[in-house]
Amino acid sequence: MMNTMEKRPVYLRVRDELADKIVSGIWQANEKLPAERQLSEQFSITRVTARQALVQLEAEGLIFRSNRRGWFVTPQRINYDPSRDIGFVSYVEEQGFSARTETLSKTLVEVPDWVADAGGIARGTPVYEILRRRYINERPCLIEKIYLNPKNCPGLLQHSLNQSLWHLLRTEYQLDPAERDLEIYPQTLDAPVAEALGVNTGSTGLYIRRVCRDQNGEFLEIDEEFWLHNAMKVVVQVSSKSL
Amino acid sequence: MMNTMEKRPVYLRVRDELADKIVSGIWQANEKLPAERQLSEQFSITRVTARQALVQLEAEGLIFRSNRRGWFVTPQRINYDPSRDIGFVSYVEEQGFSARTETLSKTLVEVPDWVADAGGIARGTPVYEILRRRYINERPCLIEKIYLNPKNCPGLLQHSLNQSLWHLLRTEYQLDPAERDLEIYPQTLDAPVAEALGVNTGSTGLYIRRVCRDQNGEFLEIDEEFWLHNAMKVVVQVSSKSL
């Protein structure tokens, strides 16, 4: 029974009880929580209040929702280093998870203005655009949008892109990035991305943008990643530059 | 009048109208939005629905709330490079904002276990712990918790710490970081941090952890930062390591 003398709002007390079942391991990763109506009955609260507790846990990353199927326990975050290119799949597998990449589309498009500006190429130039979806333990965790200058990698789209892109770029085209500019911030997922990840539009995500250049500072690749906010931790190692 | 044929939920249509006033500049940064009750009347909706729209905008980072005072338009994000130590204040001022640092506490404590492990020092060792709050345009934006090995900087706490810590460490103690390990992920703000930032417990934040080492790999500083999720963008430049 809950202590009714406690001043903490009801929804936070419910949150605490549910959080407890998760961190203590009573509810395992990917396990489905009881239905909202069931929870409200169990705690003698309205569904609105139950939802408030659930939304709070979602914000904390402890649970996630899948469309209209229900609420589930979030699996452990993976570590992710956007500055390395040893290959997503092997990197994730090193941590004991399974990973998979799926190519959603690969096309030649007119370069978006911001990509042209960030990459220092002329506006309107045609570039390769690759859209991929990546899974961790069969859960779709990020959408990736990649832009490449065809000048550097002609015929790239003929290859299968469900594997490490950098492995391909290195072995087939002798490309090697020397420097990367990263931009990272929390952002809500817009409709197309959210849909592709099977979550609600407007749910929280983490946005990562990566601009890779070669030794001459010439743009090699620009990559935008839209992650579920609870799927990973960014882990980067930076050496000091002499100024 | 809103198009009632539209399938988009009401709260998202309200969101759109409010978002429009913000991005179009009709409502300026830090301006207060109309009261929830006023909005619900204006749009002929319940307060619950109005709140749903506001919470959505909050998640997107477009507005923020201040205790029970109301909802306000979020000012522009600053760029933040956790790999540099040119000084927070000057870095922010370069971008046209004002900045200020406030020391909340400075003490000698027994090293927390995770700090000892991450820093490679013996558990139980005494270390300096510094707690600071940083403002951008007089808005509290982050809480910083710093751990330092007193061996490297004896007497540090006698200095004023409302300024660039690394300037102090360099000029007074000849310390210079060679390498930094960064860990970055979205996380909700716990009670003490949220209170110190004047926001609700459980609101979204961005967590940054930084471990600085010298050339010999010895731990110099560990720093935990708890940011408002909408206050900044992480911007890091990484040079490729030869593997």
Added chain:
DNA sequence: AAGTGGTCTAGACCACGTG
């Protein structure tokens, strides 16, 4: 004292996913 957001109740209907 008045105004604000914070919390909560007790319902309802809808759209979608799963059997």
Added chain:
DNA sequence: ACGTGGTCTAGACCACTTT
């Protein structure tokens, strides 16, 4: 067909901030 979450109404009382 049924169970699920997604949305929404029309109220209420409380705690805190501002005037």
